[in-house]
Amino acid sequence: MATVVAFVSQKGGVGKSTLARALAREAAASGLSVKIADLDTQQGTSVDWHRIRLAAAIEPVVAAEAFGSAAQALKAADAFDLLVIDGPARTSAATLEIARSASLVVQPTGASLDDLRPAVREFHALVKAGIPVERVTFALNRIGTDAEEAAARLYLEEAGYSVLMGCLVERPAYRTAQNSGRAVTETRFAGLNARADSLIQDLIDKVTDHG
Numbered sequence: 001m002a003t004v005v006a007f008v009s010q011k012g013g014v015g016k017s018t019l020a021r022a023l024a025r026e027a028a029a030s031g032l033s034v035k036i037a038d039l040d041t042q043q044g045t046s047v048d049w050h051r052i053r054l055a056a057a058i059e060p061v062v063a064a065e066a067f068g069s070a071a072q073a074l075k076a077a078d079a080f081d082l083l084v085i086d087g088p089a090r091t092s093a094a095t096l097e098i099a100r101s102a103s104l105v106v107q108p109t110g111a112s113l114d115d116l117r118p119a120v121r122e123f124h125a126l127v128k129a130g131i132p133v134e135r136v137t138f139a140l141n142r143i144g145t146d147a148e149e150a151a152a153r154l155y156l157e158e159a160g161y162s163v164l165m166g167c168l169v170e171r172p173a174y175r176t177a178q179n180s181g182r183a184v185t186e187t188r189f190a191g192l193n194a195r196a197d198s199l200i201q202d203l204i205d206k207v208t209d210h211g
């Protein structure tokens with residue numbers, strides 16, 4: 001059985017696809033067979049990214065495929081060590097189905113209260129619906145300063161949830177990389193790559209514990 005990691009959020013644009021690609025890229029680089037299941041059939045952003053990556057012949061190859069539901073994606077999961085679900089925003093029912101099928105559910109969030117409040121509500125809803133609290137975790141994204149990161153981390157931990165170590169800072173280079181089929185661990189800047197990689201490695205460590 002493949003390990004399944006799902007990225008979910010009610011808010012759009014928080015970094016689900018960004019982190020799904022980076023996780024898949026780093027897992028593939030470490031020799032795991034991995035597929036991104038793009039459940040956002042309206043946008044198909046990870047499938048588009050995969051095509052750009054293939055056309056540019058960027059190694060390692062990271063497979064991505066669109067699926068209509070988590071159940072469909074799971075049917076294809078057995079062929080892989082790791083299935084990375086890139087979830088759609090704003091769909092509570094689909095999010096619960098995705099969460100039920102995942103070994104670990106990751107919700108990216110920004111650091112403002114406007115981001116943190118609905119993010120916590122989303123996890124409260126999943127836990128109320130029966131998802132074990134140990135199976136959900138936050139990833140901080142679009143962070144400006146160390147102080148901002150620390151305050152957001154404290155807020156989420158006080159709400160009862162774990163937060164991945166490290167964070168993604170807000171940088172145009174992360175967009176530029178993804179525009180050209182690269183992951184946020186593959187920008188032109190070694191420092192930015194290292195920061196993104198430490199967040200992803202903490203995620204890989206967590207998944208390995210759960211697997």
Ligand SMILES: Nc1ncnc2c1ncn2[C@@H]1O[C@H](COP(=O)(O)OP(=O)(O)OP(=O)(O)O)[C@@H](O)[C@H]1O
Nearest residue numbers: 012013014015016017018089142168169170171175
């Ligand atoms: N840390 C960052 N710095 C700069 N740009 C970022 C960062 N994280 C994400 N982005 C950019 O923000 C946009 C939204 O990110 P992404 O597509 O990963 O979010 P999403 O949660 O998958 O969105 P959706 O809900 O629409 O599926 C993308 O253009 C992405 O390149």
Ligand SMILES: [Mg+2]
Nearest residue numbers: 016017040045
């Ligand atoms: Mg997305």
